[in-house]
Amino acid sequence: MADMPKIRRENIRWQILLTLNNARPIGAYERIVLSVIRAEYPDATQEEVRRNLDYLHERKLAKVEHLPDGRWFCHLSRYGVDAVEYTADMEPGIARPEKYFDA
Numbered sequence: 001m002a003d004m005p006k007i008r009r010e011n012i013r014w015q016i017l018l019t020l021n022n023a024r025p026i027g028a029y030e031r032i033v034l035s036v037i038r039a040e041y042p043d044a045t046q047e048e049v050r051r052n053l054d055y056l057h058e059r060k061l062a063k064v065e066h067l068p069d070g071r072w073f074c075h076l077s078r079y080g081v082d083a084v085e086y087t088a089d090m091e092p093g094i095a096r097p098e099k100y101f102d103a
Helices: 004-022 030-040 046-058 078-084
Strands: 062-066 072-076
Touching: 004 030, 004 046, 004 062, 004 072, 004 078, 030 046, 030 072, 046 062, 046 072, 072 078
Parallel strands: none
Antiparallel strands: 062 072
């Protein structure tokens, strides 16, 4: 039986990394990230996105700034860029697809 919450969590983390990669070099507010995640998971919440952003921050794949007005601003770290560009190995916890192309 598939562990659907785990699959969702790991896929959301990958989608966040891809979103922040597309937002380079500026970065993005969490609200923009949430809107992208909701394209795949319409029931996604701000809390869910924040929890996964915090996870990526702890793994040093993303940098997250907590702004005084309560918003979060985030961007990829150097390790996050390497993960998205397939130049670094990915540890478990993120649903990065296998590389199937040469680039």
